[in-house]
Amino acid sequence: MKLKFLFSFLSLIIFLGSCKTTVKQPKKPKLVIGxxxxxxxxxxxxxxxxxxxxxxxxxxxxxxxxxxxxxxxxxxxxxxxxxxxxxxxxxxxxxxxxxxxxxxxxxxxxxxxxxxxxxxxxxxxxxxxxxxxxxxxxxxxxxxxxxxxxxxxxxxxxxxxxxxxxxxxxxxxxxxxxxxxxxxxxxxxxxxxxxxxxxxxxxxxxxxxxxxxxxxxxxxxxxxxxxxxxxxxxxxxxxxxxxxxxxxxxxxxxxxxxxxxxxxxxxxxxxxxxxxxxxxxxxxxxxxxxxxxxxxxxxxxxxxxxxxxxxxxxxxxxxxxxxxxxxxxxxxxxxxxxxxxxxxxxxxxxxxxxxxxxxPAYLQSLKIPAHYLNIKKFREFLLKTTKKYFNSSELIENVSNYQIFLNKKKIESLDLDVNAVAQKLSDEVINFDGIYKSVTAKTLQTTQFTTGILNSLQNGYNQKLSGDVLMIPYPATLIYNRKGTSHGxxxxxxxxxxxxxxxxxxxxxxxxxxxxxxxxxxxxxxxxxxxxxxxxxxxxxxxxxxx
Missing domain, CATH: 3.40.720.10 (Alkaline Phosphatase, subunit A)
Structure with missing residues (x-):
């Protein structure tokens, strides 16, 4: 009886194994289209x-x-x-x-x-x-x-x-x-x-x-x-x-x-x-x-x-x-x-x-929060900020893509600390209407954001290429005219x-x-x-x- 059971069990394993080998695998495609x-x-x-x-x-x-x-x-x-x-x-x-x-x-x-x-x-x-x-x-x-x-x-x-x-x-x-x-x-x-x-x-x-x-x-x-x-x-x-x-x-x-x-x-x-x-x-x-x-x-x-x-x-x-x-x-x-x-x-x-x-103008007409950021006024705000705290209007080299690039040579020539300047700007830009979040490059290099929009900002930050201060505007904000739309x-x-x-x-x-x-x-x-x-x-x- 035991031998008969063992023979049946082995036959079942062989049968299942043969079934597994007959499963049709997809052939490699001739063309992939993205x-x-x-x-x-x-x-x-x-x-x-x-x-x-x-x-x-x-x-x-x-x-x-x-x-x-x-x-x-x-x-x-x-x-x-x-x-x-x-x-x-x-x-x-x-x-x-x-x-x-x-x-x-x-x-x-x-x-x-x-x-x-x-x-x-x-x-x-x-x-x-x-x-x-x-x-x-x-x-x-x-x-x-x-x-x-x-x-x-x-x-x-x-x-x-x-x-x-x-x-x-x-x-x-x-x-x-x-x-x-x-x-x-x-x-x-x-x-x-x-x-x-x-x-x-x-x-x-x-x-x-x-x-x-x-x-x-x-x-x-x-x-x-x-x-x-x-x-x-x-x-x-x-x-x-x-x-x-x-x-x-x-x-x-x-x-x-x-x-x-x-x-x-x-x-x-x-x-x-x-x-x-x-x-x-x-x-x-x-x-x-x-x-x-x-x-x-x-x-x-x-x-x-x-x-x-x-x-x-x-x-x-x-x-x-x-x-x-x-x-x-x-x-x-x-x-x-x-x-x-x-x-x-x-x-x-x-x-x-x-x-x-x-x-955004359409959303505003429906009383849904939406915004337009005035980049000219924002740049003026940044210059006033550096003048106020560091007595210089030459500390910023470029502002683009919601990033601030600092003029490091000028900062060093004034015997200032680059990280201190970046942190002060990051702290102050939050006071500008339209900027919702702000972090420095140093923060992104030393802190791991695992969820949320700061995680997305960190994934987009490249240490070699990106700026010194990175910002996020309010939802539904554009630097754009009031007709048509954009993204980013x-x-x-x-x-x-x-x-x-x-x-x-x-x-x-x-x-x-x-x-x-x-x-x-x-x-x-x-x-x-x-x-x-x-x-x-x-x-x-x-x-x-x-x-």
């Missing part, structure tokens, strides 16, 4: 959900995995910083992209995140291709995929904005392309990547699709009276295109081009997103992405959503119409991927580089963005758990069985993966 929608708030998914079709946003929500409570965990929430953090899996404290533009305390001037005069423009005779990712200190998941495949496979970054194409594609990209508008009307790159444009890019530029898109009117996709999720068309909280008397539909793009820097106008209309998708499809075909024995990586950033959001605000008909049109562009792009690459051959994620605040804070309206995974190896479902944007890169690395980027401090989101 889609970033510039300035997309999470609630654009829910607010317009019933107006979206079934094959765009709703398709990847239904068949993919959505993180409903994903946030940026640092300050400032700007475009360059967001794109970098997504693909490096870390924050500015490590990757070094601390803003779009910032004051370089070594060069003593303001710099732009991807400017690099050592390279030349490829694609026209202008200067807008003098770019590279040299200021990015860490590797990206795109770099790591190249390294893991012995530099096989292709990585290509695409966006109307240079920084949104360059930074996600990393240091080892085969190419990054961005759009040079105005009177050039060409997709260009930098000699950092190549010495001449591929034929498919030359052919795309010759087709002059931008001209086709701009020789028309921007009218609402549907009857304007159905845009009940937005404010009325003509209101005082929206900016307008140069040449328009009112910020209203229809917008005669053909007649407005001259006063809006000609081809640059495409950036500020929904057709800019369609134009970007057109170029992305041409890249997939032209580079044969997803067709080799290696995994390729394509990064695509849709920038027109940001230009439009800045000009019109969160609750504008223009913003709603832009997302309804983008939904159609995405549906078309997903169908293209299914046909060109194969439904089971690609994996993608979709997210945003930051969100945005409602127009660590408050939820700027940090809460969509994160959706879809395709090969991804489960269907959703999660309301809190995740950070820095978790995307290590999750992709784990899925691809490669090393995570070298500065990564995010975690693997296990619940999205089938394996």
């Amino acid at each position: 889609i970033v929608i510039d300035q997309m708030r999470y609630d654009y998914l829910t607010k317009y959900s019933e107006r979206y079709g079934k094959d765009g946003f709703n398709k990847i929500l239904k068949d993919g995995f959505s993180l409903e409570n994903a946030h940026y965990n640092y300050i400032p929430t700007y475009t360059a910083v967001g794109h970098t953090s997504i693909f490096t899996g870390t924050t500015p404290s490590e990757h070094g992209i601390i803003s779009n533009n910032w004051y370089d305390k070594y060069l003593k001037k303001s710099i732009y995140c991807v400017d690099d005069s050592t390279y030349n423009t490829i694609g026209n005779n202008g200067i807008n291709g003098k770019k590279s990712p040299k200021r990015l200190f860490t590797s990206t998941v795109t770099d790591q995929l190249h390294l893991a495949q012995n530099m096989q496979g292709k990585t290509i970054g695409i966006s109307i904005k240079d920084r949104s194409a360059i930074l996600p594609a990393g240091h080892t990209a085969n190419a990054a392309y961005w759009y040079d508008g105005e009177n050039y009307n060409t997709w260009i790159t930098s000699s950092f990547y190549m010495n001449e444009l591929p034929k498919w890019v030359v052919d795309f530029n010759k087709n002059n699709k931008a001209n086709e898109y701009l020789n028309t009117n921007w009218e609402t996709l549907y009857d304007i009276n159905t845009y009940v999720n937005s404010r009325k068309d003509d209101n005082i909280f929206e900016g307008k295109l140069v040449g328009q008397k009112t910020p209203t539909f229809p917008k005669d793009l053909k007649s407005l081009r001259v006063k809006n820097k000609n081809y640059n106008l495409i950036k500020t209309v929904p057709a800019g997103n369609t134009f970007t998708a057109d170029f992305a499809k041409a890249a997939i075909i032209g580079e044969n992405l997803g067709k080799s024995n290696f995994t390729d990586f394509l990064t695509v950033s849709f920038s027109s959503t940001d230009y439009i959001g800045h000009k019109y605000g969160v609750s504008a008909i223009e913003t709603e119409d832009t997302y309804l049109r983008l939904d159609k562009d995405l549906a078309d792009f997903f169908q293209f991927l299914d046909k060109q690459v194969g439904k089971d051959n690609y994996t993608l994620f979709l997210t945003a580089d930051h969100a945005a605040v409602h127009v 804070s660590g408050y939820s309206y700027d940090t809460h963005v969509p994160v959706i995974f879809y395709g090969n190896g991804i489960k269907k479902g959703s999660s309301a758990k809190r995740y950070n944007i820095t978790d995307i890169a290590p999750t992709l690395a784990n899925f691809l069985n490669i090393e995570a980027p070298n500065g990564t401090n995010g975690v693997v989101i296990e619940e999205v993966l089938e394996k």
Whole structure:
């Protein structure tokens, strides 16, 4: 009896073992696509959900995995910083992209995140291709995929904005392309990547699709009276295109081009997103992405959503119409991927580089606390403060990005202590109307903030690059005019963005758990069985993966 029982038990173990080995593991994708929608708030998914079709946003929500409570965990929430953090899996404290533009305390001037005069423009005779990712200190998941495949496979970054194409594609990209508008009307790159444009890019530029898109009117996709999720068309909280008397539909793009820097106008209309998708499809075909024995990586950033959001605000008909049109562009792009690459051959994620605040003037009209900080008066306040306490108006070198950079040489020449000056300024700026919190660099170096907005400030602080005093304004505060909106804070309206995974190896479902944007890169690395980027401090989101 005991032998019979033992035999049965062993048979069961063997059977279970054989079942385990027959579990189908997802094959490695031929193509990974990282889609970033510039300035997309999470609630654009829910607010317009019933107006979206079934094959765009709703398709990847239904068949993919959505993180409903994903946030940026640092300050400032700007475009360059967001794109970098997504693909490096870390924050500015490590990757070094601390803003779009910032004051370089070594060069003593303001710099732009991807400017690099050592390279030349490829694609026209202008200067807008003098770019590279040299200021990015860490590797990206795109770099790591190249390294893991012995530099096989292709990585290509695409966006109307240079920084949104360059930074996600990393240091080892085969190419990054961005759009040079105005009177050039060409997709260009930098000699950092190549010495001449591929034929498919030359052919795309010759087709002059931008001209086709701009020789028309921007009218609402549907009857304007159905845009009940937005404010009325003509209101005082929206900016307008140069040449328009009112910020209203229809917008005669053909007649407005001259006063809006000609081809640059495409950036500020929904057709800019369609134009970007057109170029992305041409890249997939032209580079044969997803067709080799290696995994390729394509990064695509849709920038027109940001230009439009800045000009019109969160609750504008223009913003709603832009997302309804983008939904159609995405549906078309997903169908293209299914046909060109194969439904089971690609994996993608979709997210945003930051969100945005409602127009503060609009919030004020509803009696919701909101503010505008007068930067001129703030600088005057700082000068009075240093004069009062240190008898000098030369102690401050720069004020930008809510940071104060001290003139250390001047401070030392007056036999003052740098930390004492910084602390006094930090204590005093709280008295200025609009500044809500303030800390010194020394505090951020010696104190660990584990939660809350000061933790976000600390994650955005880079000891080598950042200023000596860092400040946080009240919620819903802008240094901006009273029309349109912006972003940059660590408050939820700027940090809460969509994160959706879809395709090969991804489960269907959703999660309301809190995740950070820095978790995307290590999750992709784990899925691809490669090393995570070298500065990564995010975690693997296990619940999205089938394996």
